Amino acid sequence: MITLRQATDCGHADHGWLNSYHTFSFASYYDPKHMGFRDLRVINEDRVAPGRGFPTHSHRDMEIISYVISGSLAHKDSLGNTEVVSANGVQRFSAGTGIAHSEFNPSATDPVHFLQIWILPEKQGLTPSYEQKLFPLDPQDGWRSIANPDASSGAVKIHQNVALFATTIAATDKRTYTLQPDRHAWVQVVKGTIVLNGQRLHAGDGAAVSEEPQLTLLAETDAEVLLFDLA
Incomplete structure (x- = not known):
């Protein structure tokens, strides 16, 4: 959903x-x-x-x-x-x-x-x-870990069971993310326009995600996106 x-x-x-x-x-x-x-x-x-x-x-x-x-x-x-x-x-x-x-x-x-x-x-x-x-971003880097509970992958440390990722996606390219069972996501579009599992989001738009094991982000323009992986 x-x-x-x-x-x-x-x-x-x-x-x-x-x-x-x-x-x-x-x-x-x-x-x-x-x-x-x-x-x-x-x-x-x-x-x-x-x-x-x-x-x-x-x-x-x-x-x-x-x-x-x-x-x-x-x-x-x-x-x-x-x-x-x-x-x-x-x-x-x-x-x-x-x-x-x-x-x-x-x-x-x-x-x-x-x-x-x-x-x-x-x-x-x-x-x-x-x-x-x-955290400089490059489309070739995929998802960049920005914040998480154990400061892994060079991220800043937050005191909660939340992982924050950032990515840039070149126009017409795709980015996927696998959401583990019982996890939720918030997707926030920083720049550009994407289609998230068939739904279009523009800069400034966000989306609450539950019970969607696989997320596919298709960039209609060059885009920058944040993804929160939440318990």
Whole structure:
């Protein structure tokens, strides 16, 4: 079963400096039918104007991933980390018992475009932590492991039974993924247009997948896709 979540149906907030689309309920956008999928709680597609950003604020008990699509994102937190994440970069922090952080666009001319992803942790009260890595993508590489519970294949570590993959697919090419029994998937299209098991998704669209052992992604244009493998 595949349930589409089209970008045109998502929540939208335009604050001038921030243009954000919410796949699931977030902040002032509330839809009881879209509160997340399995342990995936938030996917926000954010565009932040040059020189603007999110001032220091706090989180607890959440795994938070930023996936930078274009531009760069400056991060600062209460653990002492001060980093800049560029395109194809991923940052992960486990909020755990509490962490304060800020995210800004350091460019004076270019917006930053990124996905903000929240995943429910396996337990509360974890020790806060932070890491970031670059994940350049090439269509020849297939699925690139971005985040998983044991940091295997060079991925960042998340404290939940979730594996996040990214891929780019050249136009007219296919990518397949085998979903193990009792596992589910969320497919999020970052760029381009794909056909997922016969259903068309455009950039910004997502799809909840259950009871589909084999996923086939056909790229109608050059495409970039994230896939969450979920318990």
